[in-house]
Amino acid sequence: MAEVKLIYFAWLRERIGHGEETAVLPPGITTVAELVSWLRGRGEGYARAFAQPDIVRAAIDRRHSRPDTPLAGAREIAFFPPMTGG
Amino acid sequence: MAEVKLIYFAWLRERIGHGEETAVLPPGITTVAELVSWLRGRGEGYARAFAQPDIVRAAIDRRHSRPDTPLAGAREIAFFPPMTGG
Amino acid sequence: MTAAHPSKIVRVQEEPFDSAALAAELSAGRTDIGAMVTFTGLCRDENGALAVLELEHYPGMAEEEIGRLATEAVSRWSLIGVAVVHRFGPIRPGEMIVAVVTASVHRQAAFEAASFLMDYLKTSAPFWKKEHRADGGDAWVEARATDEKAMDRWRASGQVLPHK
């Protein structure tokens, strides 16, 4: 799979320890939910950030996605808590 | 009955020909509806102004009233079409 | 600084007004307002046929009736502040006729109270519009059935009204 840019916001960013990275996703990681599971295994910060995967939101190439959204063709995948703007 | 001030607005004023007058109401005129009936008999302008009494609104001492509202104690009675402010 | 009482501003005037200054007046010196809604109603002319809109009003009652509506809105939605300005006299296309400003802690109260005030102003404040057309003709504006219907939804939700 091609290299993707991963971005984290708010307390996900704080728990993971950085706001941005690039990653080459292993084969078998084809949806948002699968990507979250894979990221949880990357270390303590990731495990804490994704401890409650149900409340984490994701956007693929700047559009909101759902757990079953396919990653195919994604260049930029962002993870963040529920939004509190407005 | 005491003297009352009668005020007319918009097309009621135009049809009647003046915006304000004082009147001594005859005995037996105790509600808004009775006053309207009495005014209709005062001449052609009044008859035209109150031709459709259902759509004419009235206020007694600057508060909206209904056809059955008693006139007792009224000092200022206003008649006008449905309002079109805002 | 936090003011203890809700602010209430009611004005009926011939002069043009500045709705932004009105909103600023309502919120000045406060940090307890979370949401403000400013509604402005403008004199509209889609095709150049309107020369001027003339607003007749019932002096005295106009201020009193709007004051009653503002008091009702403040208590019904626990507003921090409310302001209503309504013009009378000649008004040209593009000019403001009316402004309503509501201030509250959360947005829903400000939205609902502003909508309520406009629905009531349309059907209960003693103002009457006459259109003077560019071709020299004139005509009184008729009340819209949809305005009366809009007011009915507040009536249906428990509001006791002074008339109808």
Add this chain to the structure above:
Amino acid sequence: MTAAHPSKIVRVQEEPFDSAALAAELSAGRTDIGAMVTFTGLCRDENGALAVLELEHYPGMAEEEIGRLATEAVSRWSLIGVAVVHRFGPIRPGEMIVAVVTASVHRQAAFEAASFLMDYLKTSAPFWKKEHRADGGDAWVEARATDEKAMDRWRASGQVLPHK
């Protein structure tokens, strides 16, 4: 002069803004607007505990997502114009965080579209608030269940959403 196309203004910026200037920009030179609603969301501090509110955002997506919401509002309510400005960075109590302006022929469309936009901005625009307290502590603001519920009423009325 009557502009043929609806005006759309979307801004995401760190600097304070003037909501009245925004409304004036939207209505400049037009006489076809009958109703304008301006909503402003302010940084609230009821008891002096808040020093500053910090707004983090997703650059690029914030503008795009608000743009999508604005386009949806224009088509759904046939708006004449819409403007949304949302700030990021540090915001002090009493300052504006967000403004939404809607312009339409009749008032109901302007009210509903402004309310819709605010409901969506709260739950769908990528911004996150962190409160820095006067006592030195800080905490991320949690999403309100009532905001999610407010959005659901638009979903229930037929709106197809990009997520959830």
